[in-house]
Amino acid sequence: MKILIFGAGVIGTTYAWQLAEAGFDVTLFVRKLRMVRYANSGQAITYSDMRSRQSDHGNTVFRPKVIDNLHSKQTFDLIVVSVRSNQWNDTIPFVAKHSGTADILFLGNIWDELQLANKLLPKGRYFLGYPEMVMGGHLDNGISTYLFGKGYTLIGEPDGKASERTTQFAELLKKAGMQPKIHHRIRDYLCGRYLVSAITPGLLSKAGGARLLAENKTLLKQYILALKEGQKVCRKRGAGKADLFPFNRFFLPRFLLTRMIAAGMGDEMQAAMDTHMKYGEAEKKSQFEKVLKTGRKMKVSMPYWASFEKYMDF
Numbered sequence: 001m002k003i004l005i006f007g008a009g010v011i012g013t014t015y016a017w018q019l020a021e022a023g024f025d026v027t028l029f030v031r032k033l034r035m036v037r038y039a040n041s042g043q044a045i046t047y048s049d050m051r052s053r054q055s056d057h058g059n060t061v062f063r064p065k066v067i068d069n070l071h072s073k074q075t076f077d078l079i080v081v082s083v084r085s086n087q088w089n090d091t092i093p094f095v096a097k098h099s100g101t102a103d104i105l106f107l108g109n110i111w112d113e114l115q116l117a118n119k120l121l122p123k124g125r126y127f128l129g130y131p132e133m134v135m136g137g138h139l140d141n142g143i144s145t146y147l148f149g150k151g152y153t154l155i156g157e158p159d160g161k162a163s164e165r166t167t168q169f170a171e172l173l174k175k176a177g178m179q180p181k182i183h184h185r186i187r188d189y190l191c192g193r194y195l196v197s198a199i200t201p202g203l204l205s206k207a208g209g210a211r212l213l214a215e216n217k218t219l220l221k222q223y224i225l226a227l228k229e230g231q232k233v234c235r236k237r238g239a240g241k242a243d244l245f246p247f248n249r250f251f252l253p254r255f256l257l258t259r260m261i262a263a264g265m266g267d268e269m270q271a272a273m274d275t276h277m278k279y280g281e282a283e284k285k286s287q288f289e290k291v292l293k294t295g296r297k298m299k300v301s302m303p304y305w306a307s308f309e310k311y312m313d314f
Contacts, residue, residue, distance in 0.1 A: 001172065002075060004029060004067075004102070006095060007082040010136040011108060013043055014145045015080065015153075015178065017062045022176035027076070028064040035068045044142030050268055051149045051177055072100040078169065080105045082131070085197075086286040088113040096120035103165050105129050105155065109194050111290050114158070127166060128186045129155040130193055133179050137275035146272040153178045156186030185240060192242030195230035198287035199223065202308030204277055210270035220258045224250075226304040233295045233302075285312045 005016040006029045013028070020026045030038050042063035049056040067074075079102045083091045088106075092113060095104060097120075104126040106117070117126055133151030136144045153173050157163050166182050173180035183189050203223050207213035213220070224246065231247060242248065245264075249257055265273075292309065295302045 001025065001077045001168070003027070003172075004070075004074075004076040004079045005082065006070070006079055006091070008034070008038070008043075009082065009084065010138065010143045010145055011131050011134055012080070012082040013045070013062065013064075013143055014134050014136065014147070015082065015107075015131070016064050017045065018147075018176045018178055019172065020062070020064060022172075024172060024176070026064065028066050029070060030066050030068055032068040035066060038064065038066045044139075046139060046142065046144045047147065048145075048268060048271070049147045051147055051179070055268070070094075070098040072098055074100060076100070076102045078103050078105060078165075080107055082107040084280055084283040085109040085111070085194075086283045089116060092116050093120055099125075103127070105169070107131055109197050109287065110190055111194055111287070112294075127155065127157050127163070128190060129153060130186075130190060132193075135272040135276050137277070138279045144275050146268065146275075148268070148272075149179075151179065152181035154181050154183045154186060154189060156183040156189075158187060160184045160186070183243075185243065188234075188240045188242050189244055191234040191237065191239040192231070192244040192247050194287065195227055195234065195291060196244075198284075198291050199226050199230065199305065199308060200273070201277060201284040202288060202311040204273060205311040206308065210265060210273040214262045214265040214270065217255075217258050217262070220261055221254055222304055222307070223261070224254060224257060226302075226308065229295065229300065229302040229305045230291055232300045233291060233298060236298045236300060237294070288312050 002025045004027050005012045008028055008030045016026050016028045042061040045060050045062055047058060079099050081091060081095055081104060106126055107129040132154055133148045135146045155166050155169060157166060170180035170182055204210060204213055207216055207219055246257055246261060292302060292305060
């Protein structure tokens with residue numbers, strides 16, 4: 001299988017790196033201005049790998065095959081699109097026009113952009129995923145990436161049905177150590193995941209960092225209440241119950257759920273969250289505002305969600 005990774009950010013680069021390390025035919029799409037640097041000196045990666053009992057920390061240089069243009073005559077079997085959530089509206093038309101007959105995996109935070117994909121792509125051309133096990137940020141000389149042992153690469157068809165391509169790609173991900181999990185309600189999952197991604201930056205900004213957040217029970221309770229408001233928005237948009245923490249534990253007493261969230265924010269997770277906060281400000285603000293705007297349009301009361309709005313200017 002010939003794979004193109006479209007999007008040379010932290011997520012795209014990490015998946016390209018791990019798939020290439022596993023011996024698969026992977027090409028990375030990069031901007032024209034970065035073509036020479038990637039081709040000659042590669043991409044510096046600082047990594048923390050927690051997929052085994054003994055965590056591995058280090059530095060490496062990834063020298064991928066790269067292209068800076070895309071046209072329909074290129075013969076890729078799969079194009080994995082991983083871009084910032086505020087770039088979908090520009091990326092989807094470009095990929096739709098130049099992807100040829102390749103299957104397309106949209107990997108990442110998506111809110112309402114699938115309406116555009118459905119207009120521009122034939123039915124059945126794309127499937128969906130989320131890189132739950134990867135987090136990171138940009139450094140002056142490269143990227144910093146965290147690969148968590150407790151987490152998955154979620155993939156699934158928009159209609160929830162089983163398919164040969166999800167099974168095939170899951171096998172590739174498994175060989176690359178990227179912990180695949182086929183999710184039959186991937187759209188419901190993505191709605192919940194988008195809420196978490198959208199509210200967390202404001203939460204960290206208000207707390208003053210991940211460590212302080214983990215210690216602030218009052219703020220974690222506000223987080224839970226904001227997510228419950230967001231969940232109402234997802235339900236009104238047609239999403240079902242999200243099989244995703246903490247949504248799948250909302251039946252618990254709030255004090256117990258607060259403890260569980262704090263317990264999940266260990267040292268490595270705190271470091272990853274703080275690193276991730278250092279880039280992509282426009283994307284983070286856009287995500288938060290999209291949820292708030294949708295909630296207001298649907299007349300969902302969101303006082304806890306809205307209370308974080310002033311902390312999104314960081």
